[in-house]
Amino acid sequence: MKSLLIVCSYHHHNTEKIAQVFAKILDAQIIKPLEVNPEELPGYDLTGFGSGIYGGKHHEYLLEFVDRLPPVTSGKAFIFSTSAMTGEAKVAKDHSLLREKLQSKGYRIVDEFSCKGFNTNSFLKYIGGMNKGRPDAEDFRHAEEFARNLKGQMHER
Numbered sequence: 001m002k003s004l005l006i007v008c009s010y011h012h013h014n015t016e017k018i019a020q021v022f023a024k025i026l027d028a029q030i031i032k033p034l035e036v037n038p039e040e041l042p043g044y045d046l047t048g049f050g051s052g053i054y055g056g057k058h059h060e061y062l063l064e065f066v067d068r069l070p071p072v073t074s075g076k077a078f079i080f081s082t083s084a085m086t087g088e089a090k091v092a093k094d095h096s097l098l099r100e101k102l103q104s105k106g107y108r109i110v111d112e113f114s115c116k117g118f119n120t121n122s123f124l125k126y127i128g129g130m131n132k133g134r135p136d137a138e139d140f141r142h143a144e145e146f147a148r149n150l151k152g153q154m155h156e157r
Contacts (some may be wrong), residue, residue, distance in 0.1 A: 003028035004044045006036060008051035008059035014082035015050050017135055018115065018143045021130050022048060022080070027149035033065035042072050046110070046154055050080035058098045066098065071104040074138060078150060080113040082135060110153060113146045115139040 009016035018029050028048070041047055049060035049066065060079060079095050079102070091114040093154040099109055115135050135143070 001026070001041065001045045001151070003046045003048070004036075004041070005030045005048040005050065006033055006062065006065065007031070008033060009063045009082075010052070010059075013082070014135055015052050018080060018082060018113070018139070019048070019050060021140050021143040022147045025144060026151055033061045036065075038065065038069045041069060042075065042130060045076065046150070047075065047107075048078045049077060053081050053083035053094045056094055058095075063098060063101065066101045066105065069105045074111065075105070075107040076110050076154070077102050077107040078113070079109060080112045082115055086114055086116055094096075111146070111150055113143065115142060 005019045005023055005026075005028045007015055007019045008020070016030070022028065023030050026046070026048075027120070028046075028123075049058070049062060051062045054060070057063065079098055081094060082093070083094060091112065092135055094110055094114070099112075102109060116139070
């Protein structure tokens with residue numbers, strides 16, 4: 001299975017840390033949106049798209065990259081993020097724009113993952129941040145389980 005992870009991870013590299021767990025299990029390369037040619041994506045069996053959540057959505061570079069993707073007929077993708085706050089409804093909302101963009105290009109979303117990340121944006125920097133130490137060992141364990149399940153799903157198809 002040929003996999004690729006397209007990741008925007010800046011402030012504390014929270015999402016990159018999760019992507020590294022995925023990459024190890026999926027034997028995937030991690031690349032930034034500005035470093036990959038959108039025309040190359042149809043050559044992958046599975047592509048992960050992830051970033052931190054900014055104002056209720058994925059990073060603008062990732063969203064702009066997806067806008068440039070050519071349509072596909074059998075693309076499989078998964079979405080992931082790190083965020084100050086989580087919860088099923090919040091994650092569904094945070095992932096909605098990226099999910100819609102990928103689906104409009106013909107990608108089938110096979111799964112989604114999110115966990116908390118250390119956040120020092122805005123006023124939080126003055127009080128030491130939020131979710132210090134996240135992602136943590138438990139988050140990495142959940143990421144590993146997620147990737148193993150994903151790999152199993154892909155091999156069953």
